[in-house]
Amino acid sequence: MNISIRNLNKSYENEEIFKNFNLDFYDEKVNCIIGNSGCGKSTLLNIIAGLTEIQNGEVSGVSLSDISYVFQEDRLIEWLTVKENLKLALKKYFDNSILDGKVDEILKLVGIYDIKNKYPSALSGGMKQRVNIARAFGKPSKLILMDEPFKSLDYKLKYTIIDEFKNLLNEEKRMVILVTHDLDEAIYFQGNIIVFGNKPVQIKGIFNKDLDKCKNEILEII
Amino acid sequence: MMKYSWKSKLYTLLSCIFFIGLWQLIAIVINNDIYIPRIQQVIEAIKTIFKEQNFLKIILSSFYRTILSYVFALIFAMILGVLATVYPFFKYLMQPINSFGKTIPTMVLVVLSLVWFDKDKTPFVVGFAITFPILYEGIRNGLMQIDKKVIDMTKIYEVSLKDKIKKIYLPVMKFYFMSIFVSTFSLTFKTVIAGEVHGQPKFGIGSQIQLEKVNFNTSGIFAWIVIIVIISFVLEIINKLLKEKIYRWTK
Numbered sequence: 494m495n496i497s498i499r500n501l502n503k504s505y506e507n508e509e510i511f512k513n514f515n516l517d518f519y520d521e522k523v524n525c526i527i528g529n530s531g532c533g534k535s536t537l538l539n540i541i542a543g544l545t546e547i548q549n550g551e552v553s554g555v556s557l558s559d560i561s562y563v564f565q566e567d568r569l570i571e572w573l574t575v576k577e578n579l580k581l582a583l584k585k586y587f588d589n590s591i592l593d594g595k596v597d598e599i600l601k602l603v604g605i606y607d608i609k610n611k612y613p614s615a616l617s618g619g620m621k622q623r624v625n626i627a628r629a630f631g632k633p634s635k636l637i638l639m640d641e642p643f644k645s646l647d648y649k650l651k652y653t654i655i656d657e658f659k660n661l662l663n664e665e666k667r668m669v670i671l672v673t674h675d676l677d678e679a680i681y682f683q684g685n686i687i688v689f690g691n692k693p694v695q696i697k698g699i700f701n702k703d704l705d706k707c708k709n710e711i712l713e714i715i
Numbered sequence: 716m717m718k719y720s721w722k723s724k725l726y727t728l729l730s731c732i733f734f735i736g737l738w739q740l741i742a743i744v745i746n747n748d749i750y751i752p753r754i755q756q757v758i759e760a761i762k763t764i765f766k767e768q769n770f771l772k773i774i775l776s777s778f779y780r781t782i783l784s785y786v787f788a789l790i791f792a793m794i795l796g797v798l799a800t801v802y803p804f805f806k807y808l809m810q811p812i813n814s815f816g817k818t819i820p821t822m823v824l825v826v827l828s829l830v831w832f833d834k835d836k837t838p839f840v841v842g843f844a845i846t847f848p849i850l851y852e853g854i855r856n857g858l859m860q861i862d863k864k865v866i867d868m869t870k871i872y873e874v875s876l877k878d879k880i881k882k883i884y885l886p887v888m889k890f891y892f893m894s895i896f897v898s899t900f901s902l903t904f905k906t907v908i909a910g911e912v913h914g915q916p917k918f919g920i921g922s923q924i925q926l927e928k929v930n931f932n933t934s935g936i937f938a939w940i941v942i943i944v945i946i947s948f949v950l951e952i953i954n955k956l957l958k959e960k961i962y963r964w965t966k
Contacts, residue, residue, distance in 0.1 A: 542871060543870070544867050544870065544871075557870075557871070557873065558873070560871060561871070562868070562871045564864065564868065566864065568862075568864050568865055568867075568868040570865065570882065570883060572886050572890075573882065577882075581872075581874060581878060581882050582868070582872035582874065583872070584874070584875075584878060585872070585873045585874070585875070628872070632872060
């Protein structure tokens with residue numbers, strides 16, 4: 494998979510977010526975009542997903558059917574059980590006769606089969622985010638977009654879920670574009686780190702080797 | 716919580732007793748049952764109404780008109796509410812109709828209905844015309860409040876319009892409907908009765924109230940009011956039971 498962003502222009506009212514912005518993603522790795530709050534990281538994900546319109550430019554190499562999205566909030570439907578939520582999201586990609594089995598399979602894979610009949614209101618933040626991840630992995634996509642999905646979790650739970658996510662990713666290779674403001678989290682994924690500067694967004698650096706050693710260098714340019 | 720609930724019920728009961736006592740006191744002071752009948756006279760009138768051969772037919776006729784106009788208004792409000800949410804064309808199309816429906820006085824509707832339709836259809840038409848704008852607007856507002864983020868999620872996972880309606884829009888409408896069912900159904904019931912008072916169909920609570928008025932039988936009018944209150948009370952109990960069933964996901 495090769496995603497190419499060319500001459501991207503996007504502004505909100507009088508504020509320019511992207512001006513002739515270019516970026517390529519070509520690795521089946523976790524691409525972490527890191528930068529200060531409000532610098533345009535989430536906007537880029539929404540542009541790639543087609544949720545935000547752009548003024549000019551082009552995003553090529555990806556279509557809606559290729560994309561899964563792990564949102565910052567769980568975005569589960571409160572009146573549907575965990576299983577019903579997943580069935581609704583994955584209905585398009587599996588035949589009705591196998592949908593039930595497929596959903597059970599992904600629930601087991603993510604380790605949340607036991608809670609399949611629970612409503613979101615009965616789940617903890619960590620559990621909801623696991624369902625969010627299950628939904629993303631359930632879709633046979635090539636790209637998973639992740640918008641600070643671990644932000645609201647406590648430290649220990651965060652790294653437990655990241656480990657689970659990395660295990661899933663080892664089983665099923667997909668490209669990931671993850672937005673975060675937590676450098677330690679980005680380093681932990683051991684993928685590519687793309688550092689965004691302030692608006693209009695400029696790329697201040699791309700790091701893909703010896704990430705632990707680059708920490709200070711990254712901190713300096715953020 | 717339980718203690719508070721019992722206390723609140725006790726205070727409500729005491730308030731009811733106070734107003735019933737006040738009513739009886741005023742009735743005794745005025746001593747003219749054409750203005751205000753005494754409680755015993757109203758109880759007697761209720762007994763007489765219950766014994767009437769057509770009692771059930773009268774109640775059911777009014778109820779039938781109410782249910783019919785309510786169901787029609789609800790179906791139209793749901794269809795147009797969804798259409799207006801999905802396609803802006805319908806939102807603009809409905810705007811003047813809805814504003815007109817909300818502002819037109821009930822009596823004007825009654826008079827026009829009597830001109831355009833026969834007396835049996837008037838209560839139904841008026842009930843529909845009054846209820847529809849309220850349900851439509853409420854359903855529209857309910858649908859507008861659906862989190863845009865959830866709608867974005869359905870875009871990413873390519874959820875079909877049919878499934879969106881079935882799993883998101885319809886439940887939202889159902890929750891909204893449950894919160895306003897008693898108040899709007901009671902409003903339709905009252906409007907239908909008003910339509911019956913003027914339209915005078917053969918059977919109907921409104922027709923009976925008009926008949927009691929012509930005969931200067933105020934006790935009869937009060938008796939019908941008591942019957943209407945009892946019906947509303949039963950509706951509220953039904954609504955409470957339905958709510959418990961529908962909102963099970965919040966527990």
